[in-house]
Amino acid sequence: MLAIQGLTKIFPAPAGEVVALRDIRLEIGPGRLVTFIGPSGCGKSTLLKIAAGLDASYEGSITLDGRPIEGPSVEKGVIFQEPRLFPWWTVEKNIAANASLRDAAVRRRVGELIELVRLKGFEKAYPSELSGGMAQRVAIARALLRRPKVLLLDEPFGALDAFTRAHMQEVLLDIWQADRTTMLFVTHDLDEAVFLGQQVVIMNPRPGHIRRVVSVDLPYPRQRTGAPFQEIRGVVLREFEKVEEAPVPDPGAGI
Amino acid sequence: MAADPQAAKAQARAVTAPRAEAARQRDWLGLPRWAQGWLLPLAVLLVWEAAARAGLVSPAMLPAPSVIAASALRLLASGELGEHAWASFRRAAAGFLLGGATGLLLGLFTGLGRWAQRLLDPSLQMLRTVPLLAVIPLFILWFGVGEFSKGLLIALGAFFPVYFHTYLGVRSAEAKLYEVTRVLQFTRLQLVRGLILPAALPNILLGARLSAGVSWLMLSVAEMMGASEGIGYMIQDARVYAQTDLVFVGIVLFMLAGKLTDAGVRRLELRWLRWRRPFQDGKEKGL
Known part of the structure; x- marks a missing residue:
């Protein structure tokens, strides 16, 4: 279980502070596959970095199986956007x-x-x-x-072409179904978020916070062209349209 | 995306194939490309030989290549050449190993430790600017003209390129890969062996190549300042007796030695750096 409580991250900047994350509350049970989506600057990658233990300067608490995350370790596998081999x-x-x-x-x-x-x-x-x-x-x-307890994937397929990306998504689902590692998957691709996640966490910028969590109750493998898929995709998309209309959203909308 | 591993491997090979093709290609004169580099030296030798035979140049100043070759063969047969070459090789190798090893260790040291860098690097960078030949009188005063003095002089010359490039190489290790070693919980030793040394290796080898060149340079200087054997001594001795052909034999020997060490380091590069992309080889050769 990965539990995040009142997590706030502030970057010091020359012109005042930048609030990268404000009051994030989230619980992710073991074996879950959760995708995070949002425009750039919504803090989704920062959240992942903190969960990985690569960034230790934050307020609030984040625990893995009840123990606070202190520094990086093999318990928290990280996949970066580049393979970094x-x-x-x-x-x-x-x-x-x-x-x-x-x-x-x-x-x-x-x-x-x-x-x-x-x-x-x-x-x-x-x-x-x-x-x-x-x-x-x-x-x-x-x-x-x-054998990480949680696998943190930061836009891992962002640099790949569309065909490779679709193939990689299937490979990842195979892996997840084979050993049920908890996965947090950050993406800026709407289809990818809905195709992979049991839940889609929608994040908004300025300050970075969770706008809504959408459950995707569709069996795997999902049909991208099917009506249920498109319906959920529409729900997520509409959340983004609301963001465009309301640049200052209400803070701290957790689960 | 290659679903079929074999196909993808073949594809990877196909990238290198055109290069091999280009190397075999023949163009004007029907000569293979590798042979074209020999054209100029051969032409010079031919003209030189012809000029010498026609009596256009003084044999005392510029003996014919055939005369030089004959002298070299005579010395080789008598074993004299081998003795000189062996004495020189021993000195150069000892100095290079001493200087190179010190440079490698200090370069790692200053590259890895921030305080070591602040403490040592400014002084070493300053010493690097001193022309090596200007130190020779001091070395003679302190250590005489014996083997110790010579070895130290060569070591000093060999030290700086290895030191400098090792330091640069260690610093070039990528922050992104460093982050990976943190996530995978590398120990300090694993970090050095798995990331820092391999990342620095191209630079270290470049430093070694430059050091080897400096070693031969310092060797020739050291042997000319006073020795009883060695190629430098042979050249100096031949000058005294106006045996110009032997001076040339010595020069050619130095040339061969330099070329051979260079080829040796390059072989190491090909072996140790084979993980590099095929097309990066070309860049390496340009150095």
């Missing part, structure tokens, strides 16, 4: 990273993950030989090897 290591070494491939258990698990992220045959390839989507799958496998 080590260019001098092969695919399998990148997945193992600081775990030893000489350890039989690590080896076996790395092999399983390579199959899970559909990279069989590329164990010995270097990152420079991979496409963007393949590299991002290596990054996902690297995080999964550590």
